[in-house]
Amino acid sequence: MRVQVDRRELQKLSLDFRRVASELLRTSHDDADANLRRFMAFIDRDAIIGGFIQEKLELVDLGTLMIEHSDYDQRWIIPDDPDLQVAYVYHLLSETTKPESDLDYFRISYYYNRGSSKIQDRVNAFNKSVVQPFVAHINSFVEKLMIDAGLHERGASVSVSSGGMYVQQALGSNLASGSATISESTASYTDARSLVEGVHKLRDYMDDVPDDKKREVEEAIDVLVTSASGEIVPRSVIAEKVELVGNSSPQMQSHLKQLAVGAGSGLASHGIIQAIQFIFERITGS
Amino acid sequence: MSERSTQISIPTDLDGFLSLECPFCEGRFKLSASEVQEDDVVLIHCPICGLSDEPNSFLTSEVVEAANIMLQNLAYDVVNDAMKGWERRSRGNKSMTFKAGRPIRHEPEAVLIEDDSLKLHVFECCDRSAKVSVMDAALILKCPYCGVAQ
Numbered sequence: 001m002r003v004q005v006d007r008r009e010l011q012k013l014s015l016d017f018r019r020v021a022s023e024l025l026r027t028s029h030d031d032a033d034a035n036l037r038r039f040m041a042f043i044d045r046d047a048i049i050g051g052f053i054q055e056k057l058e059l060v061d062l063g064t065l066m067i068e069h070s071d072y073d074q075r076w077i078i079p080d081d082p083d084l085q086v087a088y089v090y091h092l093l094s095e096t097t098k099p100e101s102d103l104d105y106f107r108i109s110y111y112y113n114r115g116s117s118k119i120q121d122r123v124n125a126f127n128k129s130v131v132q133p134f135v136a137h138i139n140s141f142v143e144k145l146m147i148d149a150g151l152h153e154r155g156a157s158v159s160v161s162s163g164g165m166y167v168q169q170a171l172g173s174n175l176a177s178g179s180a181t182i183s184e185s186t187a188s189y190t191d192a193r194s195l196v197e198g199v200h201k202l203r204d205y206m207d208d209v210p211d212d213k214k215r216e217v218e219e220a221i222d223v224l225v226t227s228a229s230g231e232i233v234p235r236s237v238i239a240e241k242v243e244l245v246g247n248s249s250p251q252m253q254s255h256l257k258q259l260a261v262g263a264g265s266g267l268a269s270h271g272i273i274q275a276i277q278f279i280f281e282r283i284t285g286s
Numbered sequence: 287m288s289e290r291s292t293q294i295s296i297p298t299d300l301d302g303f304l305s306l307e308c309p310f311c312e313g314r315f316k317l318s319a320s321e322v323q324e325d326d327v328v329l330i331h332c333p334i335c336g337l338s339d340e341p342n343s344f345l346t347s348e349v350v351e352a353a354n355i356m357l358q359n360l361a362y363d364v365v366n367d368a369m370k371g372w373e374r375r376s377r378g379n380k381s382m383t384f385k386a387g388r389p390i391r392h393e394p395e396a397v398l399i400e401d402d403s404l405k406l407h408v409f410e411c412c413d414r415s416a417k418v419s420v421m422d423a424a425l426i427l428k429c430p431y432c433g434v435a436q
């Protein structure tokens with residue numbers, strides 16, 4: 001999965017990201033949960049930032065990471081490694097926004113600035129210690145893309161893979177060819193409705209799934225259908241469900257591959273397609 | 287009790303630029319004082335990290351400290367005046383006397399000095415400029431008024 005972006009698009013992305021990040025960083029404690037949801041929705045919706053985070057998430061076992069980096073008093077211990085920092089903070093914030101989660105902004109920031117009895121002071125301290133470094137990593141990533149895209153040269157563009165690697169750069173030419181053109185010519189899934197139908201078809205292979213896994217796989221397909229319908233589902237959740245479905249039967253894996261190959265350019269930046277593509281590449285080792 | 291107020295004057299450099307400090311990255315930069323005070327400037331973007339907040343949030347720590355000292359001295363004046371008032375009023379009272387004692391001394395006020403070593407950068411998008419350090423000038427700067435990375 002590659003996304004072609006030019007200087008102007010990166011400028012817009014940078015500006016939009018900094019706008020939602022600023023709103024979260026200067027939030028009042030009353031609006032903190034709403035601002036966090038907006039921030040996470042922006043990250044999950046954007047193909048470039050989402051791809052960057054997905055790459056970091058794949059580097060670690062999140063369960064172990066979260067256990068290793070929690071203190072007895074529940075103050076979050078941010079890993080020193082920048083890649084782990086991104087994965088850790090994203091996972092923490094993502095868990096906080098889940099509807100079924102016990103966490104909210106008040107709870108995750110409770111153990112910060114304990115010298116103050118004001119909730120706002122604790123939210124500010126949490127934002128400074130935890131959220132701001134995370135924002136800085138993403139900001140830095142986008143700025144590096146701008147440098148790669150030749151910020152001062154008009155017509156320059158950069159190609160970003162799902163993992164955020166910069167793979168191609170050119171001046172003055174439209175690079176929306178290559179993989180994007182191939183996808184278009186063979187696309188079976190060109191809009192959200194066809195994608196929903198494509199994901200729904202996974203149910204046709206339920207007979208091949210072992211009985212003890214059926215319920216889990218059905219729930220995973222439900223989540224993928226929800227995401228395909230346009231509702232915001234965190235990328236980490238999509239990736240987890242895609243992997244689960246893909247590993248449950250060879251037919252399902254094959255159908256997922258078809259979805260990834262058959263997605264038209266209009267769906268190229270769709271979170272679910274990116275996740276499927278990413279898992280597909282990992283499964284086949286290509 | 288009557289209200290009291292005080293004012294703090296923030297100096298600018300010879301070009302009329304005012305020192306500011308980002309509340310997020312703590313980076314230092316300067317903007318034209320007259321432009322910052324324009325009505326349409328509701329938010330300022332830090333030219334270094336690009337995050338935005340209200341203009342008042344960008345006051346430097348020195349200015350905030352100087353303002354706090356001024357307020358502290360104002361509070362001392364209020365207390366000293368109240369003590370003197372009680373002393374005056376108790377003069378005619380035979381059963382009780384009140385002596386104000388020594389007034390609380392003012393803290394020395396901070397002197398604000400403008401650093402003049404920053405480099406001017408013009409943002410073509412808004413046709414406005416900022417001053418940033420030579421190190422920061424090597425980064426991708428963001429327009430303080432519209433936020434677009436240059």
